[in-house]
Amino acid sequence: MSSRRGTELSRAAMDRARRQGAAPELMYVVDLPGYEVAEQSVGVINDEGFGAVYISPDGKHVELRVDRGPYVRAAASERDGGGWYTVNGDDQEYVAVRKDHHVRLICPVGQVDRAVLKQAAQGARPATGTGPPAPLPPAPVERGDLPPNGEAPVQRTGPGG
Template sequence: MRGAWVTVAALGLACLSACGSVVAGSSGVDMGRLRALGVAPDLVYLVDLPGYEMAEQSMGGIGEEGFGVFYTSAGGRQVELRVDRGTFGDDVCRSTPINLATPPDALVLCVHDEVGWYRMAGDRHEYVALRGDVLIKLGGGVTDVGRAALKTAVAGARRATDDGKAGTAPPRVPVERGDLPTAGDGAPDNAVGPGG
């Protein structure tokens, strides 16, 4: 009986890692949803990473208008893509910690090449490419993805849409909830109405 539970648990974990994902090279991007989250369409980039699939449910906003998504493998490995506006250089490379690195204050190693900057600190590494004012970062655990794979993927990073409409998105409008009172501390109104 114990073996059956282990099998069921393993199948459940496999579904969690694969469900809701799309092939990295496909255009399974819901631009409407991302615009509603405040993501600038011209910051939505995709990469091709052999052995990994883009986890569609992980797509979201980074900072004010940036884009982030995870790519996952069948073995449970993860690589994170983050795209935002910014600048980058050798000084910034050395002084900026790598996201999720352990230990957080690990010394950052920086190597600049024709693609961008390769950075490593503790148990994580990433490649950073700068295209105009667009900063593209692709990183993961040093045991999850190789340096060459990160470099090739970042070098081939492409916008999810090239329809020329990227800069014409309407401004983000706050959602009207309807359950927040106009006076008081702003807590939702959970009063029970007639019949309930």
Template structure:
């Protein structure tokens, strides 16, 4: 293998991992859909210094999606994705394709899409406004094939009779 081919292969391997740190596992996607989240609203963002806390993933409102990104020092940024028109509370400024808001000590950037919006929310000043905007506007659907995993098979108990009332077989012992 030539040096040029080796370098191209190495670049492909390194670049294939870029941006994949915040992808959701299929198990977490399945969990969210079982909670009523619409699969097309399950998103991830790239937020420098923060990682997705998979245990935080869940439903918001009727079919929306929510998750929390955490920093090593314990700071958190909440992400919410939902349908409908975006309504702003507090001081709102149009910024690109979305809205920047400050209200009650919190800041938020909402990237507005044709049929839904992606919001990133945190305490005011915790994340630079431009970084928050870039992350929200760069939100992308979570990795997954969109097909939920099949439910687990029932457990074979072995103590249920094949006929009768279906009560477990409980042989009597001494004294009973």
């Protein structure tokens, strides 16, 4: 699950986030070993920021948030390289600060090693829209028991009949 292709977004997911108001230049992906982006989670945060959730096969999750402006750090934040590391209650967060925006990765404490979280946030890169295509919606099921006028059949025997 840690293949680079599994971390790219599909064009459909990027288009959906743009329609919601996410700025294209804030759409990022990260490489997080053992996690893949959940395309249905991709969308806008705040006015024009970008967000997505990465999931593991066993249901663990890491939230990615990218937003404009300076990072307003919590009092408990500690400087760590080019960013900030914070533990807030049950969650840990690493924030990579860029020139005009910041990239945040948030997950439960201990779920992802701090160094791995830091490396993923610092290595965040713009999404390209070259990921696998989004799955098609399921085709309608032909039931065969409905009359052509769309009314449900009447069952005259058994309970309720």
